[in-house]
Amino acid sequence: MAGKGTPATALLGKQKVAHTVHTYEHDPRHESYGLEAAEALGVEPERVFKTLVAEVDGKLTVGVVPVTAQLHLKALAAAVGGKKARMADAADAQRATGYVLGGISPLGQRSRLPMVVDVSAERFDTILCSGGRRGLEIELAPTDLVRLTGAVTAEIAA
Incomplete structure (x- = not known):
């Protein structure tokens, strides 16, 4: 698994953004990819964010919220x-x-979709999000995530 780049890690390298790549062995029996990542990496779950794709008025839009x-x-x-x-729809x-469910990264997506990052991300110096594959997390500053994706921040977590 280590050494295999993804569009997300390639984007961070190309943009020279400070980040840390974390890997763990994904257990397909685990019910929550994000909570599994937090447990496996020993990170507070509030710092691990999941990437969810929704349809807003018929247009795909991405929401990034804590797991x-x-x-x-x-x-x-x-x-x-x-x-x-x-x-x-999952498909x-x-x-x-361009990513599989459970491995959708907000970074390096095939299509540039409108993106909203939950405002709670701003409470942390760094957050973790999917690196583009199950078992791969990227740790970076929330400000870098927002800048690279053109996201806006808002209260979107329930």
């Missing part, structure tokens, strides 16, 4: 000026991002 929370769909819609939101999310 301890759920995505508040109405808040996500409001954050991007939309009215209605629902979780995206659509994978096709648009």
Whole structure:
């Protein structure tokens, strides 16, 4: 697993962004990829963020929230000026991002989708998010994540 880059790690290298790559052995029986990452890496779960793809007024949109929370769909819609939101179809999310479920990274996605990062990320010097594969997490400053993805921050965690 180590040594295999992803579009997310390639983007960070190309942009010369300070980050740390963490790997762990993914257990397919685990029910939550994010909580599994927090446990395996010994990190507070509030610092580990999951990447969720939703549809806002028919347009795919990404929400990045702590693994301890759920995505508040109405808040996500409001954050991007939309009215209605629902979780995206898994196949659509994978096709648009270029990543598999449980390994969708907010970085290096195939299509540049509107993105909202939960404001709670700003409480930490660094956060962890998927590196583009199950068992691969990237630790970086939330400000770098927002800058690289063109995200906005808003209260979208429920």
